Amino acid sequence: MGVQPIEETRLAERGAPKARPFKAGSEWTAWLGLLPFLLFAVMFLFLPSISIFVRSFQTRSGDFTFENIIALFTVKDIINAYRTSLTISVITAFGGGIFGFLLAYSVILGGLPRALRSFLLTFSGVASNFAGVPLAFAFVATMGNAGLVTRLVEQIFNIDTRAMGFSIYNIYGLSIVYMYFQFPLMVLIMAPALDGLRREWREACENLGGTELDYWRYVALPILMPTLLGTMILLFGNAFGAYATAYAFSGSFINLVTILIGAQIQGDVLYNPGLGNALALGMIVIMSLTMTAYVSLQRRASRWLR
Numbered sequence: 001m002g003v004q005p006i007e008e009t010r011l012a013e014r015g016a017p018k019a020r021p022f023k024a025g026s027e028w029t030a031w032l033g034l035l036p037f038l039l040f041a042v043m044f045l046f047l048p049s050i051s052i053f054v055r056s057f058q059t060r061s062g063d064f065t066f067e068n069i070i071a072l073f074t075v076k077d078i079i080n081a082y083r084t085s086l087t088i089s090v091i092t093a094f095g096g097g098i099f100g101f102l103l104a105y106s107v108i109l110g111g112l113p114r115a116l117r118s119f120l121l122t123f124s125g126v127a128s129n130f131a132g133v134p135l136a137f138a139f140v141a142t143m144g145n146a147g148l149v150t151r152l153v154e155q156i157f158n159i160d161t162r163a164m165g166f167s168i169y170n171i172y173g174l175s176i177v178y179m180y181f182q183f184p185l186m187v188l189i190m191a192p193a194l195d196g197l198r199r200e201w202r203e204a205c206e207n208l209g210g211t212e213l214d215y216w217r218y219v220a221l222p223i224l225m226p227t228l229l230g231t232m233i234l235l236f237g238n239a240f241g242a243y244a245t246a247y248a249f250s251g252s253f254i255n256l257v258t259i260l261i262g263a264q265i266q267g268d269v270l271y272n273p274g275l276g277n278a279l280a281l282g283m284i285v286i287m288s289l290t291m292t293a294y295v296s297l298q299r300r301a302s303r304w305l306r
Contacts, residue, residue: 049284051277052277052280052281052284053277053281055273055274055277056068056069056274056277056278056280056281057069057274058273058274058277059274060271060272060273060274065274068272068274068275068277068278069278069281071275071278072278072279072282077255077260078260078279080255081255081256081257081259081260081279082257082282084171084254084255084256085240085256085257085258086240087171088171088174088175088178088239088256089235089236089237089239089240090236091171091172091175092175092178092179092182092235092236092239093182093232093233093235093236093239094232095175095179095182096178096179096182096183096185096186096232096235097186097228097231097232097235099183099186100182100183100184100185100186100187100190100231101186101190101228103120103183103186103187104186104187104190104191104194105194107120107121107187107191108190108191108194108195109194109197120187121187121188121191123184124183124184124185124187124188125184125188126184127180127181127183127184128181128184128185128188129181130180130181131180131181131242131244131245132244132245132248133244133245133248135177135180135181135245136177136244136245136246136248136249137248139168139173139176139177139180139249140249143168143173143176144168145161145162145167150166169249169250169253169254170254171254173249173250174246174249174250174254177245177249178239178242178245181238182235182238182239185231185234185235185238186231186235189227189231189234190224190227190228190231193224193227193228194224197220197223197224201215201219201220201223202215202219202220205218205219226297226298226300227297227298229297230293230294230297230298233290233293233294233297234290234294236290237287237290237291237294240257240283240286240287240290241258241283241287242258243256243258243259243262246258246259247259247262257279257282257283258283260276260279261276261279261280261283262276263276264276264279265277
């Protein structure tokens with residue numbers, strides 16, 4: 001019999017149990033549990049992305065061409081579509097990020113009753129997933145040209161909103177619609193980050209003579225900034241890829257990239273699948289950059305909020 005290693009002997013003297021031997025099958029079991037996700041990612045993410053990339057360089061007859069990619073930078077309607085989509089995404093990302101952060105602060109650190117806090121967090125979980133046709137119909141029925149609130153304002157103030165040029169079927173009206181699910185999403189993501197702020201950090205700042213403003217300026221905000229910026233980036237991507245809400249809200253009146261893709265792939269007049277795939281490829285590039293920035297910021301934030 002061989003001599004036991006020194007460390008194993010010391011552990012035995014302390015009464016500590018021996019480490020269980022490594023089983024070769026445990027690694028395969030872990031990969032087996034990951035297999036459904038890998039299959040899902042391959043079938044619904046990687047393969048469609050490869051198909052979009054290949055078809056972006058094809059004409060209607062299937063011949064190779066660069067015209068679809070060149071059109072992304074030369075056709076005025078396509079450039080305007082990207083500009084409009086980016087504008088709405090930036091507006092809702094900053095608006096949802098700032099006001100959502102203030103709402104999350106009120107819920108988590110504002111001293112609200114626990115029942116109200118639970119209600120707001122539950123509502124945020126529901127509202128963040130309330131989008132598409134129901135959300136668009138709700139805003140049209142409430143703030144549209146014949147909506148309930150619009151008619152009520154006209155009766156109370158005796159004005160004609162149509163004569164004044166009021167309409168929600170534009171970039172800013174659609175931004176308000178997007179805000180409905182951007183605010184709650186911001187609250188859900190920022191709530192754990194605000195809960196992760198340790199009381200010792202505030203006490204240390206106060207012991208060093210710092211005020212409330214100093215605490216937020218030099219301690220809390222620098223720690224929360226990666227999460228705050230990362231969530232804004234996530235809101236940007238969430239708005240940039242929205243289709244059902246925008247289409248049900250305004251049809252084709254607002255020139256968005258997602259609506260233009262649908263017109264190119266399914267339309268009768270603008271039918272050009274290659275151009276539609278090229279538009280989708282541009283969106284994939286923008287979304288990939290967005291998610292890369294989000295993951296990078298989340299890694300920085302996790303160093304402080306573990």
